[in-house]
Amino acid sequence: MDTPDEKPRQRTDPTKTTTETLRQAGKQAGKIVRDIATVPPRSVHPALVPGVSVEETGRTYRTDPLVFGVAASFTIAFIAWGVFAGDNLAGTTQAVLDWVVEYFGFFFTTIATVILVFMLFIGFTRYGRIPLGRDDEEPEYSMFSWISMLFAAGMGIGLVFWGAAEPLTFFENPPPGTVEANTLEAMHTAQAQVLYHWGPQAWAFYALVGGAIAYGAFRRGRTPLISSIFAPLLGEGRTTGPLGRTIDVFSIIVTLFGTAASLGLGALQIGHGVEIVSGIGELGNGVLIAAIAVLTACFIASAVSGVSKGIRALSNINAVAALVLAFFVFFVGPTLLILNVIPSVAVQFLGDLPEMIARSASQGDEAQMFLSSWTIFYWAWWISWSPFVGMFIAKISRGRTIRQFVSVVILVPAAISLVWFAIFGTTAIQQQMDGAGLTVDPPEEVLFGVLDNLPFPLITSILLILLISIFFITGADSASLVMGTLSQQGRPDPSRWVAVVWGVLVGVIAAVLLVTGEEGSGLRSLQNVTIIAALPFAVIMAFMMVAFMKDLRRDPMILRERYARAAVRHSVMAGLEEYGDDFALVPVEYDHSEDDLAWIDESEVDDSLAEVYATATEAIDIIPDAGADAGADAIPDAATHADPAAALAEDTAESVDEAGGTAPTER
Structure with missing residues (x-):
């Protein structure tokens, strides 16, 4: 007889119960x-x-007259403004820049950190296993070609331009509230600050845009456009309507100014290199414009040849040239000091990161000046480059998983930047401590001055000019292709005439910005326009994270789990x-x-x-x-x-x- 505590277990038909349970x-x-x-x-x-x-959707592409027409008209109007009222352009951009920094400086510094955290989250959680393509798709390019192309397009000219100049600048004028200038502590603080500007947070901007586009195009079948990223928020129909087209127009404009700023920096450095190698003295603006014209013709020729033929070949050549120059400076420069600096700076970067992130205008005018001159400019620069670099690395990253993508796009270039600045920056600082008398004004002369204090200065200067020129070509090449894609409803290989039009306009803007206004205001105008153009796109990137996350949560792999x-x-x-x-x-x-x-x-x-x-x-x-x-x-x-x-x-x-x-x- 069962006790009250041992009531018989109610048994039912296993088939019926199981069926009902499984149905539920x-x-x-x-x-x-x-x-x-x-x-x-x-x-x-x-x-x-x-x-x-x-490609499997059977989608056809044509030139979008509204997107192309509005962006081209705005560009031509800006060029005319620079040609006929250069001083007015310089003054206006400075006034607008002051307003942007005062009221939106905090937004630039905040969104840089938020985007980095977001990309690390999706890369190293369950979403990291999602491929940027079909489940069984293999990567299109080898690892070396992949890294070479994204690195050359990402920040090639900037690394050469600032490789020695920025560390030396922070060595002589450390960030406010840090260390005493011209000391060993200043050397490490300078390198950590440089890595903050050029490291993981910089590449996180590219990773967000590139990852979202690659996922949408190669896994969701969407057109490779910036506007298509917002399909989860706006719906597929609205991304092709006025709002989606406005996003694409903004993307083209910000790409134009970001590319022009970088090409202008490259032209300044090439011009100074030609002065040194030729010994003909200071070059005028006419020679700089001629150099831009020649290089523009070269990158247009590369663009119309296609990614696999033009950019990949040039990127691989440039990677080898950069390695040769870096190894040369490493071995003939302060080798042991460089080897000791690399791990020290990596650790100090992590230790100083909270302080660098927290730096704001609330800490005084000196901090505000530093942020507007350096950090905010850099975040705006990376944002302005993110549409075209993101679209370009999306094109070459097909078949990679999100974890591979985030690891390589964010961490590998950051590690390369650490080594690059450790080699050239430490060499410049060591020479300065030994009384070399280097000057950081103008910055385009610093690296040539460093090479002049090492063996074979003529050969290395020629190699440096070649390196800058190829970076110039690959950067503008990528930009013209991407702007062509944006103008033709996402066409992966835009028409040649469209790529040529945008290539010419990029070269013209670079030339105009270099000679705009009073003497010496060219570089300032480049920086001002870059920051101003980046602000609207920074807002777009904030919503981009929301759209991308919504997409990933609906991925078939996540659904199956x-x-x-x-x-x-x-x-x-x-x-x-x-x-x-x-x-x-x-x-x-x-x-x-x-x-x-x-x-x-x-x-x-x-x-x-x-x-x-x-x-x-x-x-x-x-x-x-x-x-x-x-x-x-x-x-x-x-x-x-x-x-x-x-x-x-x-x-x-x-x-x-x-x-x-x-x-x-x-x-």
Whole structure:
């Protein structure tokens, strides 16, 4: 006789209970999918889509007259302003810059940190396994070519221009509230500050734009446009409407000014190099304009040849030239000091990072001046370059996972920048401490001065000019292709005439900005225009993070994980409720005749996917565990059911086990 504490466990028909339980589990998993999924196309279950490339959509491209016309008209008007009223342009941009820095300086410094944290989050959490392409797609380029191309397009000219000048500047004038100038402490603080400007936060801007575009184009089948990133927020229709076109126009304009600023810096340095090598004395603006014209013709020729032929070849050549120059300075310069500086600066950068992030105008006029002259300018510069660098690295990063993408795009160039500035900056500082008499004004002369104090100055100066020229070509080459893509509704290989038009306009703007206004105001105008043009796009990037995150949460790989976890979790709960500890989840054969047990909505499945569902002949069933004493005969015939959720759960569990981890907890 049973005691009150030992009431008999109520047993029901295992087949009926299991069927009902699994139907409920399937409905719950289906609800998760319906709540978070956007189905492309509507008849395809979102968890089964392996990725759709933009080429597979059959989309056609044409020149968008509104986007092209508005952006080109604005550019021509700006050029005319510089030609006919250069002094007025310089004064106006300075006044607007002062307003931007005063009221939006905090926004630039804040968004730089937020974007870095966001990219590290998606790169090193469960989202990092998502590929930028189909599930089984292989990378298009080798690792060396990939890094060479993104590095050359990302900040090539800037590294050469500031490689020795910026560390030496901060050595002689340290950031406010830090250390005493011209000391060993100042050398380390200077290098840490330089890495803050050129390290992970700089590349996070590129990674956000590039990753979002690559994901949309190669996994969602969208056009490779900045506006297409906002499809999760605006809807597919609105991205091709006035709002989407406005975003693309802003992207073209900010690319124009960002590229022109960098090309202007390169032209200044090339001009000074020619003065040194030729010995003909100071060059006038006419020679600088002629140099820009020649280089513009070169990068237009490279652009029309295509990425794989032009940019990849030039990037590989440039990578080798940069390595040769860096190794030369490393071995003939203060080698041991450089080797000691690299780890010291890396550690000090991490220690100084909170102080550098927290620096703001509230700390006084000196801090405000430093931020506006350096940090805010750099964040604006990277933002202005992010549309074209992001679109370019999206094009060359197809097939990489998000984790690979974030690791390489953010961490590898940051590490290279650390070594680059350690070599050239430390050499410049050491020479200055030894009484070399280097001057940081103008900055384009510093690196040539450093090379002049080392062996073979003529040869290394020629190599430096070649290096800058190729960086000039690859940067403008990439920009003209990207602006052509933006002008032609996302066409991956824009028409040659469009690339030529934008290439010419980039060269003209660079030349105009160099000779605008009074003597010496050219570089200031470049910086001012860059920051002003970057402000609207900084706001766009803030919403870009929201859109990208919304996209990733709907990715088929993430859906499968949620789908599997929901099905298994509810199956386990049902088993515990029905059988207590005496149950197991085992694979059983799926009987296709029992259609009344199917829970998948037939409206979501078309004929092309019928075979996918039909092959899911194994599923998870709940059976009572008879224990060791009963033997195999005690196990009842397993109930059959149509539960693709369970099959997907099994596949996901296997893939997780193979990856050496477990599925993350559902939020």
